[in-house]
Amino acid sequence: xxxxxxxxxxxxxxTGNIGRTCAITESRLHLVYPLGFEIRDKHLKRSxxxxxxxxDIRHHDNWEAFKASPDGPDRLFLMTTKGxxxxxxxxxxxxxxxxxxxxxxGAPGWxxxxxxEDRRIRVPIYNDTLRSLNLATSxxxxxxxxxRQLRG
Numbered sequence: 001x002x003x004x005x006x007x008x009x010x011x012x013x014x015t016g017n018i019g020r021t022c023a024i025t026e027s028r029l030h031l032v033y034p035l036g037f038e039i040r041d042k043h044l045k046r047s048x049x050x051x052x053x054x055x056d057i058r059h060h061d062n063w064e065a066f067k068a069s070p071d072g073p074d075r076l077f078l079m080t081t082k083g084x085x086x087x088x089x090x091x092x093x094x095x096x097x098x099x100x101x102x103x104x105x106g107a108p109g110w111x112x113x114x115x116x117e118d119r120r121i122r123v124p125i126y127n128d129t130l131r132s133l134n135l136a137t138s139x140x141x142x143x144x145x146x147x148r149q150l151r152g
Contacts, residue, residue: 002027002146003073003097004139005066007111010036010103017136018100023051025147030058030097032066063111073097078107078115079142081132083122090121092146103135 004027009015015031022029060066074095079087099115101107112120123138125131132138 001094003030004143005030005097005099007032007099007101007107008034012037014103014136018139019055020051021140021143023054025143027143028056030060030066032060032063076115077119077121078111079138080107080120081122083120084117085121086124087121087142087145092149094150098142100135100139
């Protein structure tokens with residue numbers, strides 16, 4: 001199983017789209033609070049809430065609660081524009097987790113340190129005048145790379 005961890009997500013449409021991708025790929029979604037929206041938000045519903053009943057989801061009050069959870073990932077990979085390795089270059093295992101930070105500010109510095117440089121991964125950007133892809137897009141392509149490795 002793949003774990004997808006959203007750290008304090010701010011945009012309901014992204015969370016809805018990522019939730020839909022998790023439901024389709026049978027990945028577990030972890031939401032680390034506080035969220036920047038209500039789970040019942042109409043935008044979240046439009047983005048994938050109709051799949052919510054098929055979603056394996058866990059809610060965590062904060063990062064510490066997530067880390068203490070018995071049904072969390074074995075290893076974490078932090079998706080960040082500051083990653084030194086491409087998500088393609090990693091060898092994923094069953095039980096791994098992809099962590100994505102806030103849309104507006106990414107993951108905090110302490111999280112980068114906690115995960116470690118060898119597990120900070122990035123999506124290659126070919127136009128260096130642009131900052132990054134949308135969070136849901138980044139999550140989707142990385143989730144499917146993990147699925148390709150785990151399930152073929």
